Amino acid sequence: xxxxxxxxxxxxxxxxxxxxxxxxxxxRQGIGLPYGCKDGACGSCKCKKLEGSVSHGPHxxxxxxxxxxxxxxxxxxxxxxxxxxVIESRQVTDESAYxxxxxxxxxxxxxxxxxxxxxxxxxxxxxxxxxxxxxQYVEFLLRDGDRRAYSMGxxxxxxxxxxxxxxxxxxxxxxxxxxxxxxxxKEKEILRVEGPYGSFFLREDSTKPMVLLxxxxxxxxxxxxxxxxQFKNITRPAVLYWGGRRPADLYMHEWVQTKVAxxxxxxxxxxxxxxxxxxxxxxxxxxxxxxxxxxxxxxxxHQVYACGAPIVVDSAQADYTAAGLPADEFYADSFVTExxxxxxxx
Numbered sequence: 298x299x300x301x302x303x304x305x306x307x308x309x310x311x312x313x314x315x316x317x318x319x320x321x322x323x324x325r326q327g328i329g330l331p332y333g334c335k336d337g338a339c340g341s342c343k344c345k346k347l348e349g350s351v352s353h354g355p356h357x358x359x360x361x362x363x364x365x366x367x368x369x370x371x372x373x374x375x376x377x378x379x380x381x382x383v384i385e386s387r388q389v390t391d392e393s394a395y396x397x398x399x400x401x402x403x404x405x406x407x408x409x410x411x412x413x414x415x416x417x418x419x420x421x422x423x424x425x426x427x428x429x430x431x432x433q434y435v436e437f438l439l440r441d442g443d444r445r446a447y448s449m450g451x452x453x454x455x456x457x458x459x460x461x462x463x464x465x466x467x468x469x470x471x472x473x474x475x476x477x478x479x480x481x482x483k484e485k486e487i488l489r490v491e492g493p494y495g496s497f498f499l500r501e502d503s504t505k506p507m508v509l510l511x512x513x514x515x516x517x518x519x520x521x522x523x524x525x526x527q528f529k530n531i532t533r534p535a536v537l538y539w540g541g542r543r544p545a546d547l548y549m550h551e552w553v554q555t556k557v558a559x560x561x562x563x564x565x566x567x568x569x570x571x572x573x574x575x576x577x578x579x580x581x582x583x584x585x586x587x588x589x590x591x592x593x594x595x596x597x598x599h600q601v602y603a604c605g606a607p608i609v610v611d612s613a614q615a616d617y618t619a620a621g622l623p624a625d626e627f628y629a630d631s632f633v634t635e636x637x638x639x640x641x642x643x
């Protein structure tokens with residue numbers, strides 16, 4: 298059995314099977330709904346159900362609270378239709394829905410950027426053009442069926458000479474995939490990936506000044522955005538706030554400084570939360586999302602692109618909307634861990 302799903306205000310429509318999540322059906326048919334983790338843990342796909350009935354699979358209450366569900370909100374990543382459904386979503390674009398491909402990739406290079414961050418370059422098949430938006434991610438397909446998602450740290454235009462993507466992988470001790478990356482993985486190893494996924498990309502039709510907020514390896518998709526902005530000569534004012542516990546966590550600090558020198562409309566505010574005396578840190582301290590509010594207490598005229606740990610992204614969204622940021626001008630990619638996904642499935 299299948300049901301019709303209509304998305305307002307665009308009027309776009311697609312068909313969902315009775316046992317198929319609405320988001321999966323939309324992706325399959327090239328409909329660009331917003332989403333992040335696809336596992337009921339981040340809340341990026343939350344939207345309003347206007348008509349019809351759905352059933353929800355496992356999800357975290359922080360992604361969709363009982364009160365929100367009672368008020369008609371749903372998570373398209375884990376909601377299946379029980380009837381024809383009408384939903385309200387602020388984003389339904391053709392351009393956000395590049396074809397999703399499964400590809401073999403070769404590890405072209407591995408470089409330690411810090412004690413716990415590896416920059417991995419993957420060589421893509423030269424015979425098949427891989428299209429994606431700066432800010433999107435790919436998923437590694439592991440042998441046991443598990444998946445691990447990582448944002449691409451390079452903009453699409455950088456593939457012109459050498460087809461490949463750059464990933465910033467943080468070591469999570471005990472992690473099935475990252476233990477391999479920081480252990481036996483070697484250059485020339487063959488892996489499989491699928492993508493592109495995600496609705497985190499630059500909205501180029503706006504002229505609003507931008508806040509780019511990153512914590513830890515959440516810098517990877519922000520780096521891709523910066524490269525894209527420079528390539529497209531986008532001159533909207535933008536300020537990057539990048540936070541880490543220690544200065545070494547800002548593992549591409551010099552790269553950002555170089556870009557700031559090349560891009561007059563880009564500023565950079567590094568923020569450290571737990572500097573030690575031996576770090577000799579003399580810059581901004583505290584929580585990185587709070588630093589934004591210290592500098593821009595009224596965010597009503599801005600766009601925000603936030604990426605990193607869920608606690609940072611969630612706190613930023615709550616505090617920034619309270620500071621006047623329109624809800625539909627907060628774009629986020631929360632780095633949900635396997636632990637977070639396990640909570641959603643519990």
